[in-house]
Amino acid sequence: MAWFASAILFLIAALGLMVAGAAGPAHWENGRALAVVHLFALGWLGQMMLGALLQFAPVLVARPLALPALALPALLMSTLGVLLLAAGFLALDGWEGGILLLEAGPVLLAGAFACGGAMLGGTLVAAGGWRGSEARVVLAGLAGLVLVWASGAGMVLDLTGNGPGQLIEALPLHVAVGVGGWLGLAAFGVSYKLFAMFLLAPDGDSAQRRAGFVLALVALSLVLGGLTAVLTALSARLAVIGVAVAALAAAVLYLADIRRLWTIRRRPQPEVNMQMSRAALAFLVLVCGLLPFAAAWGGRWAEAAVFAALVGWLSTLTLAQMIKIVSFLTWIQYFAPRIGKAKVPVVQDLTNAGAARRWLWLWTLGALCGTMALLAEMPLLFRLASLALLAAAIGLAAEAVAIRRLSHLSPDARPTRVPVILPPLAERRPRNDPMQA
Numbered sequence: 001m002a003w004f005a006s007a008i009l010f011l012i013a014a015l016g017l018m019v020a021g022a023a024g025p026a027h028w029e030n031g032r033a034l035a036v037v038h039l040f041a042l043g044w045l046g047q048m049m050l051g052a053l054l055q056f057a058p059v060l061v062a063r064p065l066a067l068p069a070l071a072l073p074a075l076l077m078s079t080l081g082v083l084l085l086a087a088g089f090l091a092l093d094g095w096e097g098g099i100l101l102l103e104a105g106p107v108l109l110a111g112a113f114a115c116g117g118a119m120l121g122g123t124l125v126a127a128g129g130w131r132g133s134e135a136r137v138v139l140a141g142l143a144g145l146v147l148v149w150a151s152g153a154g155m156v157l158d159l160t161g162n163g164p165g166q167l168i169e170a171l172p173l174h175v176a177v178g179v180g181g182w183l184g185l186a187a188f189g190v191s192y193k194l195f196a197m198f199l200l201a202p203d204g205d206s207a208q209r210r211a212g213f214v215l216a217l218v219a220l221s222l223v224l225g226g227l228t229a230v231l232t233a234l235s236a237r238l239a240v241i242g243v244a245v246a247a248l249a250a251a252v253l254y255l256a257d258i259r260r261l262w263t264i265r266r267r268p269q270p271e272v273n274m275q276m277s278r279a280a281l282a283f284l285v286l287v288c289g290l291l292p293f294a295a296a297w298g299g300r301w302a303e304a305a306v307f308a309a310l311v312g313w314l315s316t317l318t319l320a321q322m323i324k325i326v327s328f329l330t331w332i333q334y335f336a337p338r339i340g341k342a343k344v345p346v347v348q349d350l351t352n353a354g355a356a357r358r359w360l361w362l363w364t365l366g367a368l369c370g371t372m373a374l375l376a377e378m379p380l381l382f383r384l385a386s387l388a389l390l391a392a393a394i395g396l397a398a399e400a401v402a403i404r405r406l407s408h409l410s411p412d413a414r415p416t417r418v419p420v421i422l423p424p425l426a427e428r429r430p431r432n433d434p435m436q437a
Contacts, residue, residue: 042081053120066122070116074112091159106149136189140185152174200265301375304375363393
């Protein structure tokens, strides 16, 4: 819950700066815009993904989380690292004090990612996770995270005058491995399991997953080759094109596999989190359509493709599942121990499905308008779209707080002790916790 809360605050901060005009069409390379991008990608999506994986990786392999004591240091270093990095980018706009912050940010993020990798990698590898289709994709995503940090830290060295000078040319590879290699692959792995669970679909490996995993490894290898080419002052253009082709093919296979799960599902009427996940998947289709133009021409096509991926696909999927996950974890925490002793509500009772659906549709509309504004290079439309996204994010954050406070339950259905929004940091999970079973 602490990871989720921190991520939501980063999301609202990033969107607020976008509404204020800190970023927009054809203005993504100044310091303020880079700060917004990293608040969104690292602060919002990165922390949300790490927090979700810390909870969900044990479910993938039926094994307790390794080294759980590292979770709090990882969260603190990640939060401070993102803040320092974002503030440090203001050095590009003339603030000399930002140089030190820009240098410190990647160091703290390295500590956070190392802690996260030790927990997640230790859990998945110890359980032989590479043998499972979901876990091995998450492991590939963690490899992508290493490449994200390495390429980003190298560009920071160039920006501060301490690097070889040509690493800034690796920006397309850095963006590609961040969006597709880290966040995208982690989302693939988690959604394979989540979709099967929430749709009551038979779980298991498939030819599409195996082929998609191979393509993901090819894309990661091409990123590594492209970074090596940049370091040796060679052109990485062929690597960028290769990454785009492999990523496109992997995304198509992923969509085909998810369509298979929808076809064989046993739940006739999916809940709101799964209904709105279809909107997220539609954005992934849009990203696939934009990707060839982004790889060929860059510019506004690349901006629109990245925005559609981060805001449309990954964020819509994350926000939709966040409502369900918060409801489920709250139910586990406060009602699971009462089973057999008293009447308990079902998980769905903790959520106002209608309100969540309306906020998610507003988010989807804002993401679509923002993508179109970038393609059409219309700054005013982009700011209006950002305003819609901000309103939706605040609405969904309020819904998450209401779920934690059990506000949607009748007074006689609530426990005597009303839950706090965040559990105490010293709280320990019982050994028979269903989430670890």
